[in-house]
Amino acid sequence: MEYSVNIFRIQVIAIVASLILIAAIVSLIRKHRLREEYSLLLLGGGVAVIIFSVWRQLLDKIAHAIGIAYPPSMLFIVMLLVGVLIFLHLSVTVSELKEQNKRLTQEVSLLKQRIEQHLKQALLQQEAGG
Amino acid sequence: MSPTPVKKQVLLNELFYFKEMNALPEVKMLIIIPAYNEEENLPGVIEDLKDHLDEIDMNHIVIIDDGSIDQTTEVAKSLGATVITFPYNLGIGGAVQTGFLYAAQNDYEIVLRCDGDGQHRADQISRLIEPVLTGRVDVVIGSRFLVEKSYDTPFLRNIGIKLFSVINSVIIGQKITDSTSGFRAYNRKAIKFLAKHYPQDYPEPEALVILKKNGFRLAEVPVEMRQRMRGKSSITFFSALYYMIKVCFAVFMGMFKY
Secondary structure, three states, rough: OOHHHHHHHHHHHHHHHHHHHHHHHHHHHHOOOHHHHHHHHHHHHHHHHHHOOOOOOHHHHHHHHHHOOOOOHHHHHHHHHHHHHHHHHHHHHHHHHHHHHHHHHHHHHHHHHHHHHHHHHHHHHHHHOO | OOOOOOOOHOOOOOOOOOOOOOOOOOEEEEEEEEOOOOOOOOHHHHHHHHHHHHOHHHEEEEEOOHHHHHHHHHHHHHOOOEEEEOOOOOOHHHHHHHHHHHHEEEEOOEEEHHHHOOOEOOOHHHHHHHHHHHHOOOOEEHHHHHOOOOOOOOOOHHHHHHHHHHHHHHHHHHOOOOOOOOOOOEEEEHHHHHHHHOOOHHHHHHHHHHHHHHOOOOEEEOOOOOOOOOOOOOOOHHHHHHHHHHHHHHHHHOOOOO
């Protein structure tokens, strides 16, 4: 009896934590502080935790099917994988941003040089004219 | 191996606008000098160029100030060069690439790339650009190891340079003795290509890989170099290890990039 009560408690905690995570993500999207594409993996993770919390046998079944003796360790692996995926996704995004940022800096600097050149020429023409 | 004699007629007077000299075509050349905190060295570099290239038009020298914290931009402007200033330090690759962008936008036919610290000598330029001018190759690399003079380079750097050169040679299937040399000449085809694709950190060895991979013809010519005039090299002892690992990896990955 004591055993099942503990399980129930951790289920509730997991569900509440996931709901808080999902609520935080949705709130960030609504405030335009997070773009949808970067929230999908996290949202998926939150929903997965809720599903496993509600339907405990699912975890056991999947773990058994792929040959993991201790079902909770499958949860760790999945979480780790999701974490690595998010990390990889962010690294790609940062690389993209860096490349775009470099391009912008180069273009702006070239434009600045061109403007200065035109100003100098205009000034010289003015001096020559008057 | 003794250095080939400098061809005087290619050298002087009309280096920037060849007019039927030796049946060489009229050529518009841009000199790209990336500079990061080089206010002390730039006047000497420009002086050297002026001494060896007669009737040099300063507009055709573009100095890219890579977010220096000293007076590099002001000094470069006072020398009369075309100056492109970054609002922050972008890195050598981004700076040199901007030079190629400028060259492509302004329709230059040849780019000569040299350092802003004075180690690349203007009297070697004719030798460097000759193979590109005559259309024999697309890219020329000035190699200090093809001349019979020993350079007082620090031990670790020397090993690094040799190592990269060997790795580079194996990967591109052509012998390169000085793959980190930034003293190079490029034709229009290479300019257009590099304006689009140029590696970021320590770009010289990797640039060779992507150039070769895309079918460009490379050649090395012997050039003499100088020690740095003043100031410190941008490569410190502490970044040497990172440099080696990064360049080896980048050169290796260069084989698989599109």
